[in-house]
Structure formats: structure tokens, C-alpha cells
Amino acid sequence: MTRLYNDPVNFVDEATEGFVAAHAQRVCQVPGGVIRSTRSEPNTVAVVIGGGSGHYPAFAGLVGQGLAHGAVMGNLFASPSAQQVYNVCKAANNGAGVLLSFGNYAGDVLHFGQARERLIREGIPCEIVAVIDDVSSASQDEIHKRRGIAGDLTVFKIAAAAAEAGYSLEEVVRVSRAANFRTRSMGVAFDGCTLPGAKDALFHVPSGKMAVGLGIHGEPGISEQEVPSADALAELLVSHLLEEIPDGIDSARGARVSVLLNGLGSIKYEELFVVYRRVHQLLGDAGLEIVEPEVGELVTSLDMAGASLTLFWLDDELERLWQAPADAPAYRKGSLEAAPPVDRSQLDIPDVDAIPPASEVSIAAARRVYQALSATRKIIDQNVEELGRLDAIAGDGDHGIGMQRGVVAAELAAEDAVSRNAGAGTLLRLAAEAWADRAGGTSGAIWGVMLNALSVTLGDEDEPTPAHYASGISKARDDVMTFGKAKLGDKTLVDALVPFSETLERALAAGDDFSDAWRKAVDAAANAAQATAELKPKLGRARPLAEKSLGTPDPGAVSLSMIVAAVQGVIDRQ
Amino acid sequence: MTRLYNDPVNFVDEATEGFVAAHAQRVCQVPGGVIRSTRSEPNTVAVVIGGGSGHYPAFAGLVGQGLAHGAVMGNLFASPSAQQVYNVCKAANNGAGVLLSFGNYAGDVLHFGQARERLIREGIPCEIVAVIDDVSSASQDEIHKRRGIAGDLTVFKIAAAAAEAGYSLEEVVRVSRAANFRTRSMGVAFDGCTLPGAKDALFHVPSGKMAVGLGIHGEPGISEQEVPSADALAELLVSHLLEEIPDGIDSARGARVSVLLNGLGSIKYEELFVVYRRVHQLLGDAGLEIVEPEVGELVTSLDMAGASLTLFWLDDELERLWQAPADAPAYRKGSLEAAPPVDRSQLDIPDVDAIPPASEVSIAAARRVYQALSATRKIIDQNVEELGRLDAIAGDGDHGIGMQRGVVAAELAAEDAVSRNAGAGTLLRLAAEAWADRAGGTSGAIWGVMLNALSVTLGDEDEPTPAHYASGISKARDDVMTFGKAKLGDKTLVDALVPFSETLERALAAGDDFSDAWRKAVDAAANAAQATAELKPKLGRARPLAEKSLGTPDPGAVSLSMIVAAVQGVIDRQ
Incomplete structure (x- = not known):
């Protein structure tokens, strides 16, 4: 369990502060995360990585010469917001574009995707490589649905070494994708970890059992069995990974691989070495040549008891990049000449507190939007328990609390924006960031996307008309469906948002x-939300749980219909 | 708990094999431990470190250019044997002598001390610096009794950097002692770790409590309190360490220190960074300049939940040596030119299996010694539970099991030696090593010392006379008292051995x-062993437990008197 913290709310901020204090020679803090504190070559690609916190050395420990240029740090196990990603990218940019890389999780895909759009709009080329190394998380036919675990490191390292070598963004993307498709991992878990201040672990594995393929946040795996011997575990992991040799490699015999044996937190070094002994023998027996293996803690989940094995199938170019020197707080390789310290005054660090000028009509509209957010906060406050109850049937029961955290933060941000004469667009952007930041999880990300869509549509100049609002809501619908990859009938919030x-x-x-018009739309949303009870659940990452939700309306669709009903009152008062 | 192992008996050997397979570029295995696999400058001092296993990266992870030349690896939490230390030193020696450094624990002091004597006898200069950084383990007046914890690293690093810089052995000793006396640590624990295959943890801390100053093997600390906030823990540790500024430093204000915040296993990086944040503030407030701090896992105890803070008070020379580059599997700093691989055929690796030639009379005597060891094994087998019961009153109850493990190994080693025509001296040396290796703990070390004393006295040439045996036993008594620092009346085996x-x-x-004569001596030993029940216990590292033993004979004295009685039968049959 996690024992050492102050106010759990500040855990990530305080950890970041301590991390930067300990590693000032290599990293410095910027809004949203950290970047290198050493100078990079001008006109090279910047590699920005990130994701939820709680996975050290991922992600901040992997920033430094020869590795990432910046890391965006979300809350514990929660994606950073698009604004955080944007901020870190702006500060890390060296003039030749940005490669964003992160594990393939819905919230991260959403937020990094939004940030990418904004960077491109502002003239900064930006591409994305979402890491998909975990073979347990989806079949090979749906390889793009796989999540990223310890294989994050191979993709980050290759991308960064290519950037360091002066590759163009296109070329960095090419080798990073090659690394992504040649990296396969499989993990096991023996017990979960406890978030600071939480009463119980995030998940449990029954005592004496091992969950095979269980994700690093407790996402369901593929089977459960007795805890095996160290050798038997090595055999299980190696045999699974050797069943899936990536395309383009004829046979294991003669192939060159790097090997990562990763501890998730409380499976310790000596145990990992005992397992590695057998892994090394088995890969040797299969005819593989092992190149610069790593045995240790590379991607953790606080003190989760678990381990994973990664095979990274090399070619000549990837091997050269894998072996290139690096010097990050938690990952060092080879020797490199220390770069001089960066001059912070030369960095493009966005002023996250600045309020751009707005027209009088937009400032007036912002006040009405703030009232709508207040009404939203009230209706969520009144229904926290009910939303939690609906969610507990098929999920982890935190929909109510998550929505409450998000909307409270959004209302506060909006109140501050009003007091500083923000336009409607800026108020909504700040509210979107606050909601996504504080709510965490996928619902936080989705509400961030929706408020952002409204923000972009309304802007800070024009007086918003009903058509503006309707068009913003259409954009919100389209963005959620694009970023979230949810379709009508998937039993999600989309089922209420579309009607x-x-x-x-x-x-x-x-x-x-x-x-x-709004009243008719509210009725349509309410009917559609109720109708989700009849839908077959979307069988995603939580298949066994999702099936339980038959007969229950989707909590996301219900909360949406509640909120739009509450906003009716604000519209009627205009 | 420790979950991944095969046969627990092989855990350390298998972990070492895996470790060497993963880090072949930096280390290679020799009997007893590991040495650098890269070439060192000829005629420089070799720094050999070591201790029990289970503390990775201590000790093997700290071998490499700029750090140790070799690490001796004992069983889990048990000192390596003198033979292991000797073997590693012989292989690591670069012609300018050896510095031995390790944490100040009784077993290590015994075995490293014996190895030092043997090396000096063979013409290899050798000195010892036992690390004493843990302020909780004894008062400042008894600083030499303090144990070594995470501060091991500062002493090792300084010694190794000095050796690398070409310092003479005398100079390496000087700076290592300076580092030792300028390093202060304090640790806390929240829960113990479980040895592979054990049913329960090595020790427990009550849930929700924190043991202040508890040792890394569960040795008693100074107090117990509620688990504090991260900030309060930082304040506790910093305030204690600032109360003890080493001699030669006028005041904290303006002093330069390095800081190690060490996790013992399952207190993880993010938590450590939260604590470090406050440590950094407090040390800054006190006017200290922080130089190259380390926050992470430097000396662990498997997955023990605990942390320690170390302050290393620098002077100009120590600061230069602390900052010198190093490249070990688990500790890297700065940039250095990679040294070429070592040529193993040039190393002086002792042939641990060789049996030196012996006279016929000594070979015959060896058979009698073997019979005495068999009789010893039988009497221990019969009394394992009784010895355990006696030990459980004041200790951890493993005296019977430890003696049994030791004597079984010694008998097997002796049987093998007999089959290969070893002389009495060699047979006893092999039996001593096997006993110390397998028994672990202080009683294993002491029996190793005693059999080794007999080995040296008997040799492989002369026919042993009763006077030889008596003289060997006198040497055993003297050596135990010297190495073990136990006096008559301390309620130890010495109380039976002396009479x-x-x-x-x-x-x-x-x-x-x-x-x-033997019969009279047996009676004297038996009476003395019983009489230990009346003695006040030695108040050492387990003060609260030791007091419980009033009225109980000392189990070590009892087992000694049992053994010498059993040997009577062998003598009578001659």
C-alpha cells in the first residue's frame, strides 16, 4: 500500500516537485509536466511522452539526453489533459515538430489527440505513436486496441534516439512505428496497489493466485492460476511471446532481441533475476541473440505486485538506436557528452494563467455559460449517489464521484474566468481543462472534449446565437465519437448525445x-438514456463486468440527460 | 512477500546467475560472488564489498568501473563465509592490496576479518572499513557498534573512486574512514519482508504504525508511532540527523552534503519524491548545500516497507570523489570511457574444489575428525527442537534449525573430503566453510571460526596429538572471543567454551x-552451560528480547556442551 503522502489531492504535484528537486541537472518543471533542463540540438524533433502518474520511472524518469524531451504528467493513473500535453510540447519543441508517444489508453488517446490538433493548427507539426505492446489486452487481429505497458520504453527510446540522430519527424514516426510493431509484452499480477488515502487497493488478486495478462490499472486479464515457480513463470511468459513473432521476422532462430523483465513495484530485484535466469536460458534455447537486456523497474504501478516480460525484435537500425547512449534520471546507457543547461527564458512556456481579450458580448455570454455550469454542478451534487449506484452495477462505481470532482473544478475555473472578464470560448476552455484534470478517467476526458468543442465554436468575439450553441454541441458529438471511438448503440453517453x-x-x-428546441432535445436525451437499459453492452476492456449491465441504463448517458435538463432552467431565465 | 522462486535453497545462486546473465558487460561470476568483467588499472587498490543477499542493488549491483571491484554475496541476509570473501578478493586483486567494506554486523565482521588475516598471511595487504551510518543502532558514544544501512553506498563510492584515482591502500583507507565518520542515516519501517518459502514475514510492524530506527533485518529500533504524513516523516528524519553533525563540521549552515533518500522495497518512487520535496526544503532552510542527491532504491530488504535518509557531510576531497563517474549495473554517474573486457585466464580465481596433498597420518586423522562431525550431526538432529525452544525464549527460535543446517553441510563436506584423501586441516577448512555458508547467522559464523581454528592448528602434515587438539580448541576460543567480541559472562557460547x-x-x-581429560572438560562445559541460566543476558542488538532470557540457559552454550559430549564417544573408540 501507499503510505507516505500529505493531502492525497496534492500527491502528484508534490512528487513532481521532489522529483525535479532531486534531478535538477536533467529536468525542469513546466506547466503540465517536465522537460529536459539541458539544451537540445536546434531543429531536431522533440519526443514528448506521458500518461498518468504512479508509473515511475515512466514517464518523468525517462526525460533526458538521448531519451524523451518532455513528459506530461497526469494525475495518478489518469491521463493528463490536452492543455497539459500542449504546454509541455510548446516548451519542448525544438523547431522540427513533435512526436507524441504514450500507452494506448482511451483518455490518453483523447487528450494527446486534442493537443496534436491544436499544435498543428498553430503550425507545429505533430504525430502520434500510441504504444500497443500488451498481447493480453486484445487479439492480434485487433492489435490497434492493445494497451501499452513496459514496452513503452522501447518505443520511447527508439523515437528519442532517432530524434537525437537528426531524423525528420516523418523518419522518427517510421522507426517508432517499427519499434511499436516489433515490441510484445505480457504481464502477470499477484496483488494490486492502493492509491494514497484510499481505503482499499485499486483491485485484488486472490491470495496465492496469479492473474495472467491483468493490466497495470487492474484491467481484466485472460486467466487466473496458482502462483507458479519462478521457472514456470519464465516458461509461461516466453512461450506466449514466442507464439507471436512479429511480421517480417522469419523465425526466432538467429533473431536479435532486446529483453525487458519489468517489476511493477513490490516484486523485487532478486526475484526478477531468478526469473530472468530462466528467461535467458529459454531464449537462448530458442536460438535468439539477446542484446542489452534490462531487468528492473521500468514501468511500475505504485507498489503493485506484478511483473512483465517484453521482447523487442530488432533490426539493424533499431539495434543501433536501442544501443545509443541516454542519460535520464532513471535510465542511463553508454556515455555521452553532457549538454549545457537550457536557458529557460528561451523556452516557449505557455502562460496558463493569461486571459486573452474578449468582446463585451462574449464576456456577457461567458456569464450565462457559467450559470449553466453552476446548474450542472447542482444537479450532479444531488445525484452523486444515484450515478455511483448505476455505475457500480457494471463498473467501478466512481461515475458519480468522478463527475462531481470534474464539475466542481469546472465551476470554480469558470467563476475565476468570469471574475477576470474571459470570453465564452476561454471560459469553456479553462472549464474543460479543470474538468478533465480533476475528474480523471474516461468520463473526465469526454466532458473535457465536449466543453472544448463548445469553446472552439463560441470563441471570444461573436455573440453566441442558438445556432452557435447547436453547432458547438454537434462538434462535441463528432469529437467524442472520433476521439472516443464510440458508436451509437455502444451503450455509452453517445447514445444520449446523438439524439x-x-x-x-x-x-x-x-x-x-x-x-x-432545447426542451425537445432534453426529452430525446432522457428517452435515449433510459433506452440504453435495453442495449447490449459494449464489450470492451471490461467484458465480464459490461455484461452485468444488461437492463441498467448507462450512467454516462443518464448524467448527460440530467445535465441538459438542468441547463433548461438557465436558458428559460434568459 | 517474496513470491517468485524455485527451490528456496537455490534462491541466491539462481538470482546471481540471472544477475550475471543480464549484466555480463559489467560483471562476471567467481566463486563466492562477482567481480568486474572489465579490466582495472594494474597496481591499483581493489575495493571488495559484500554482505548478505536480499539487499539489491547492494552489493552485486554496485560492482563496475568507478565503483567496487568485487562483491561477496552471502545467503539471504546472512554474511558470506570467509572463504567466499577470500575467493572474491583473490580474483579482484590488482596488485596494490584490497580494501574490504561492508555493513557493521557481527557475522560480516567475523568473516571479512578472517579473510583479511588469510590474505595478509599470503602477502596481500588488506584493510577493513565496516560501515556504521545507522544512528538508531547505538549511541554516539558507542559509534563503533552502529550498524551499516544505506550509508554503505557513500563509503563504497568514496573508497572506489579513490582506488580508481590511484590512491595507495593507506590513502584509500583514510578517505573511506573519513566518509564513514561523515555519513549518518536514520530509517523507519512499516512492515517486514518474507524470505522465499517462509510462512511469515521476518518481522512485523503493527498495522498503521511506523517503527523508528528498526534495522533492515528487523533488529529493534528506538520507538514506534503512528504512520506520519510524508512531511512529518521528513521533519522527523532531518531533525534527528541534524542533531548529530559529525566532528570537524562547525555548523550545518554553509555545509555541503549529499543526501540519499532510500526505499527499502515497497515504499515507491512517488512516495519517496513526496518525502524528498520536504527534506530538500528543510535542508535548504538549515543552510545546507545539497550536492548530487539520490532518491530511489539503493539498499533494499527484499520488499520490506521502509525508507531511510542519509546525510553525507562532504569536504572538498570527498565531494570530488563522490562526483567521480561510475558505471555499475545499478548505479551510474557521469561519463567514463568504457574499459576493455577482462581476460579471465589472467585472474587469480581460487580452485575451490582442489584438495591439497596431505600426509598419510593426517589423512587418517581426517577420518577421525569426520567421525566426530558425524557424532555432532546426530546429537544436533536429536535436539533440534529443544535448542529451538531455548532460543525462542529470547531469540528468533532458529538456533536448532541453524545448527542442523550447518552441521549437515559440514558432515557432507567432510565426507567428500575423506573420499578425496584430504588431510585433517583441509577437511576441517571445508567443513568450516560449509557450516558457515549453510547455517548463516552468527552461530554459523562462530562454528566456522572454531572449525577453522582447528584446521589451521592441525594442518595436513603432522599426526594430531591430544596437545594439538587442545591447542586448536584454545585457538578456537581465542578467535571466537576476538572476532565475536564476546567476553566470559556475556551469556553466549563463550561461557561454555572457556571452561x-x-x-x-x-x-x-x-x-x-x-x-x-576430554571427559572432565565435557563436565565443565555442561555445568557452565547450565550456569548461563543465572547470568544476566548480554544487552546487545536485541535488548528487549535478551532480557526475557533470564533463567534460561544460553542455547549456544548448551549446543556446544552437547556436541563435546557426543565427541567423547568417538575419542573413546580410538
Whole structure:
């Protein structure tokens, strides 16, 4: 369990502060994360990595010469917000574009994707490589659905070594994708970890059992068995990974691989070495040549008891890049000449507190948006328990608490924005960031996406008309479906959002005034949310749990319909 | 708990094999431990470190350029044998002598001390610096009794950097002692670790409590309190360490220190960074300049939940040596040019299996010694539970099991030696090593010392006379008292050994035959062992437990008196 913290709310911020104090020679803090404190070659690609905190050395411990240029640090096990990603990228950018790399999780895909769009809009080329090394998380036919675990390191290292060697962004993307498709990992878990201040572990594995393929945040695995001997575990992991030799490699015999044996937190070094002994023998027996293996803690989950094995199938170029020197706080290799310290005044560090100028009409509209957010906060406050109960049937029961955390933060951010005369667009952007930051999880990400879509549509100049709002809501719907990859009928919030958005557009087009049109849309959303009870659940990462939700409305769809109903009152008062 | 192992008996050997397979570029295996696999400068001092296993990266992870030349690896939490230390030193020696450094524990002091004597006898200069950084383990007046914890690293690093810089052995000793006396640590524990295959943890701390100053093997600390906040822990540790500024430093204000914040196993990186944040603030407030701090896992105890803070008070020379580059599997600093691989055929690796030639009379005597060891094994087998029961009153109850493990190994080694025509001296040396290796702990070390004393006295040439045996037993008594620092009346095995040895010498001097003299000595030992029940216990590292033993005979004295009685039968049969 996690024992040492102050106020759990500040855990990540305080850990970051301590990390930067201990490693000032290599990293410095910027809003949203850390970047190198040493100078990089101008006009080289910047590699920015990131994800939730709690996985040290991933991600901040992997920033330094020869490795990443920056790391975006979300809350514990929660994606960073798009704004955080954007901030770190702006500060890390060396003029030749940014490669974003992170483990393939829904929230990260959403937020890094949004940040990428914004960077490109601002003229900074940006590409994404989401790491998909965990063979247990989806079949080979759905390889793009796999999540990223310890194989993160191989992709980050290759991308960074290529950037350091002066590769163009296109070339960095090419070798990073090659590394991604040639990296395969498989993990096991013996027990979960406890978030600071939490009463119980994030998940449990029954005593004496081992969960095979269970994810680093407790996502379901593929089987459960008795804890095996160290040798038997080595045999299990090696045999699974040798069943899936990546395309382009004829046979294991003669192939060159790097090997990562990773401890998740409380499976310790001596145990890992006992397992590695047998891994080394087995890979040798299979005819593989092992190149610069790593045995230790590379991607952890606080003090989770677990381990994973990664095979990284090399070619000549990847081997050269893998062996290139690096000097990050938690990963060092070879020898390199120390770069001089960076001059912070030369960095493009976004002023996250600045409020851009806005028109009077937009400032007035911002006040109405703030009232809508207040109404939203009230309705969520009243329904926290009910939303939690709905979510507990098929999920982890935190939908109510997550929504509450998000909307409280959004309301506070909006209040501050109003006091500083922000326009509607800026107020919504700040509220979106606050919601996504504080809520964490996928629902936080989705509400961040929706408020951001409204923000972009409304801007800080024009007076928003009903058509503006409807168009912003349509964009929110499209962005959620694009970023979140959810379709109508998947039993998610999309099932209420689509009829809401379409009814609103239709009614306005038919000549209804805003209040009437909104009321019709609210009814459509409420009916659709109830109807999700009849839908077959989306069988995603939580298949066994999702099946339990038959007969229960989707909590995300329910909370959406509650919120739009509450906003009716604000519209009617205009 | 420790989950991944095969046969627990092989845990350390298998971990070492895996470690060497993973780090072949930096280390190679020799009997007893590991040495650098890279070439060192000829005629430089070799720094050999070591201790029990289970503390990775201590000790093997700290071998490499700029750090140790070799590490001796004992069993889990048990000192290596003198033979292991000797072997590693012979292989690591670069022609300018050896510095031995290790944490100040009784077993290590014994075995490294014996190895030092043997090396000096063979013409290899050798000195010892036992690390004493743990302020909780004894008062400042008894600083030499303090144990070594994470501060091991500062002493090792300084010694190795000095050796690398070409310092003479005398100069290496000087700076290592300076580092030792300028290093202060304090640790806390929240829960113990479980040895592979053990049913329960080595020790427990009550849930929700923190043991202040508890040792890394569960040795008693100074107090117990509620688990504090991270900031309060930082304040506790810093305030204690600032109360003890080493001699020669006028005040904290303006002093330069390195800081190690060490996790023992399952207190993880993020927690350590949260604590470090406050440590950094507090040391800054006190006016200290922090130089190259380390936050991470430097000296662990498997997955023990605990942490320690070390302050290393620098002077100009120590700061330069602390900052010098190093490249070990688990500790890297700065940049250095990679040294070429070592040529193993040039190393002086002792052939641990060789049996030196012996005279016929010594070979015959060896058979009698073997019979005595068999009789010893039988009497221990019969009394394992009784010895365990006696030990459980004041100790951890493993005296019977430890003696049994030791004597079984010694008998097997002796049987093998007999089959290969070893002389009495060689047989006893091999039996001593096997006993110390397998028994572990202080009693294993002491029996190793005693059999080694007999080995040296008997040799492989002369026919042993009763006077030889008596003289060997006197040497055993002297060596145990010297190495073990135990006096008569300390309620240890010495209380039976002294009257046994003195009675035997007196009776032989008075003209008794060997059998009669031995019988008188046996009686003296038995009476003395019983009499230990009346003695006040030695108040050492386990003060609260030791007090419980009032009224109970010392198990070590009892087992000694049992053994010498059993040997009577062998003597009578001659």
C-alpha cells in the first residue's frame, strides 16, 4: 500500500516537485509536466511522452539526453489533459515538430489527440505513436486496441534516439512505428496497489493466485492460476511471446532481441533475476541473440505486485538506436557528452494563467455559460449517489464521484474566468481543462472534449446565437465519437448525445425558439438514456463486468440527460 | 512477500546467475560472488564489498568501473563465509592490496576479518572499513557498534573512486574512514519482508504504525508511532540527523552534503519524491548545500516497507570523489570511457574444489575428525527442537534449525573430503566453510571460526596429538572471543567454551589421557552451560528480547556442551 503522502489531492504535484528537486541537472518543471533542463540540438524533433502518474520511472524518469524531451504528467493513473500535453510540447519543441508517444489508453488517446490538433493548427507539426505492446489486452487481429505497458520504453527510446540522430519527424514516426510493431509484452499480477488515502487497493488478486495478462490499472486479464515457480513463470511468459513473432521476422532462430523483465513495484530485484535466469536460458534455447537486456523497474504501478516480460525484435537500425547512449534520471546507457543547461527564458512556456481579450458580448455570454455550469454542478451534487449506484452495477462505481470532482473544478475555473472578464470560448476552455484534470478517467476526458468543442465554436468575439450553441454541441458529438471511438448503440453517453444534438438542430431548423428546441432535445436525451437499459453492452476492456449491465441504463448517458435538463432552467431565465 | 522462486535453497545462486546473465558487460561470476568483467588499472587498490543477499542493488549491483571491484554475496541476509570473501578478493586483486567494506554486523565482521588475516598471511595487504551510518543502532558514544544501512553506498563510492584515482591502500583507507565518520542515516519501517518459502514475514510492524530506527533485518529500533504524513516523516528524519553533525563540521549552515533518500522495497518512487520535496526544503532552510542527491532504491530488504535518509557531510576531497563517474549495473554517474573486457585466464580465481596433498597420518586423522562431525550431526538432529525452544525464549527460535543446517553441510563436506584423501586441516577448512555458508547467522559464523581454528592448528602434515587438539580448541576460543567480541559472562557460547578449553588443557598438562581429560572438560562445559541460566543476558542488538532470557540457559552454550559430549564417544573408540 501507499503510505507516505500529505493531502492525497496534492500527491502528484508534490512528487513532481521532489522529483525535479532531486534531478535538477536533467529536468525542469513546466506547466503540465517536465522537460529536459539541458539544451537540445536546434531543429531536431522533440519526443514528448506521458500518461498518468504512479508509473515511475515512466514517464518523468525517462526525460533526458538521448531519451524523451518532455513528459506530461497526469494525475495518478489518469491521463493528463490536452492543455497539459500542449504546454509541455510548446516548451519542448525544438523547431522540427513533435512526436507524441504514450500507452494506448482511451483518455490518453483523447487528450494527446486534442493537443496534436491544436499544435498543428498553430503550425507545429505533430504525430502520434500510441504504444500497443500488451498481447493480453486484445487479439492480434485487433492489435490497434492493445494497451501499452513496459514496452513503452522501447518505443520511447527508439523515437528519442532517432530524434537525437537528426531524423525528420516523418523518419522518427517510421522507426517508432517499427519499434511499436516489433515490441510484445505480457504481464502477470499477484496483488494490486492502493492509491494514497484510499481505503482499499485499486483491485485484488486472490491470495496465492496469479492473474495472467491483468493490466497495470487492474484491467481484466485472460486467466487466473496458482502462483507458479519462478521457472514456470519464465516458461509461461516466453512461450506466449514466442507464439507471436512479429511480421517480417522469419523465425526466432538467429533473431536479435532486446529483453525487458519489468517489476511493477513490490516484486523485487532478486526475484526478477531468478526469473530472468530462466528467461535467458529459454531464449537462448530458442536460438535468439539477446542484446542489452534490462531487468528492473521500468514501468511500475505504485507498489503493485506484478511483473512483465517484453521482447523487442530488432533490426539493424533499431539495434543501433536501442544501443545509443541516454542519460535520464532513471535510465542511463553508454556515455555521452553532457549538454549545457537550457536557458529557460528561451523556452516557449505557455502562460496558463493569461486571459486573452474578449468582446463585451462574449464576456456577457461567458456569464450565462457559467450559470449553466453552476446548474450542472447542482444537479450532479444531488445525484452523486444515484450515478455511483448505476455505475457500480457494471463498473467501478466512481461515475458519480468522478463527475462531481470534474464539475466542481469546472465551476470554480469558470467563476475565476468570469471574475477576470474571459470570453465564452476561454471560459469553456479553462472549464474543460479543470474538468478533465480533476475528474480523471474516461468520463473526465469526454466532458473535457465536449466543453472544448463548445469553446472552439463560441470563441471570444461573436455573440453566441442558438445556432452557435447547436453547432458547438454537434462538434462535441463528432469529437467524442472520433476521439472516443464510440458508436451509437455502444451503450455509452453517445447514445444520449446523438439524439440530443440531432433533435436540437432539427427543432431550431424548424423555427422553434431556443427554449422550446432545447426542451425537445432534453426529452430525446432522457428517452435515449433510459433506452440504453435495453442495449447490449459494449464489450470492451471490461467484458465480464459490461455484461452485468444488461437492463441498467448507462450512467454516462443518464448524467448527460440530467445535465441538459438542468441547463433548461438557465436558458428559460434568459 | 517474496513470491517468485524455485527451490528456496537455490534462491541466491539462481538470482546471481540471472544477475550475471543480464549484466555480463559489467560483471562476471567467481566463486563466492562477482567481480568486474572489465579490466582495472594494474597496481591499483581493489575495493571488495559484500554482505548478505536480499539487499539489491547492494552489493552485486554496485560492482563496475568507478565503483567496487568485487562483491561477496552471502545467503539471504546472512554474511558470506570467509572463504567466499577470500575467493572474491583473490580474483579482484590488482596488485596494490584490497580494501574490504561492508555493513557493521557481527557475522560480516567475523568473516571479512578472517579473510583479511588469510590474505595478509599470503602477502596481500588488506584493510577493513565496516560501515556504521545507522544512528538508531547505538549511541554516539558507542559509534563503533552502529550498524551499516544505506550509508554503505557513500563509503563504497568514496573508497572506489579513490582506488580508481590511484590512491595507495593507506590513502584509500583514510578517505573511506573519513566518509564513514561523515555519513549518518536514520530509517523507519512499516512492515517486514518474507524470505522465499517462509510462512511469515521476518518481522512485523503493527498495522498503521511506523517503527523508528528498526534495522533492515528487523533488529529493534528506538520507538514506534503512528504512520506520519510524508512531511512529518521528513521533519522527523532531518531533525534527528541534524542533531548529530559529525566532528570537524562547525555548523550545518554553509555545509555541503549529499543526501540519499532510500526505499527499502515497497515504499515507491512517488512516495519517496513526496518525502524528498520536504527534506530538500528543510535542508535548504538549515543552510545546507545539497550536492548530487539520490532518491530511489539503493539498499533494499527484499520488499520490506521502509525508507531511510542519509546525510553525507562532504569536504572538498570527498565531494570530488563522490562526483567521480561510475558505471555499475545499478548505479551510474557521469561519463567514463568504457574499459576493455577482462581476460579471465589472467585472474587469480581460487580452485575451490582442489584438495591439497596431505600426509598419510593426517589423512587418517581426517577420518577421525569426520567421525566426530558425524557424532555432532546426530546429537544436533536429536535436539533440534529443544535448542529451538531455548532460543525462542529470547531469540528468533532458529538456533536448532541453524545448527542442523550447518552441521549437515559440514558432515557432507567432510565426507567428500575423506573420499578425496584430504588431510585433517583441509577437511576441517571445508567443513568450516560449509557450516558457515549453510547455517548463516552468527552461530554459523562462530562454528566456522572454531572449525577453522582447528584446521589451521592441525594442518595436513603432522599426526594430531591430544596437545594439538587442545591447542586448536584454545585457538578456537581465542578467535571466537576476538572476532565475536564476546567476553566470559556475556551469556553466549563463550561461557561454555572457556571452561571446556581450560579444563582440557589443565587435565592434559596434569597427565590425564585424552579420553579422561576430554571427559572432565565435557563436565565443565555442561555445568557452565547450565550456569548461563543465572547470568544476566548480554544487552546487545536485541535488548528487549535478551532480557526475557533470564533463567534460561544460553542455547549456544548448551549446543556446544552437547556436541563435546557426543565427541567423547568417538575419542573413546580410538
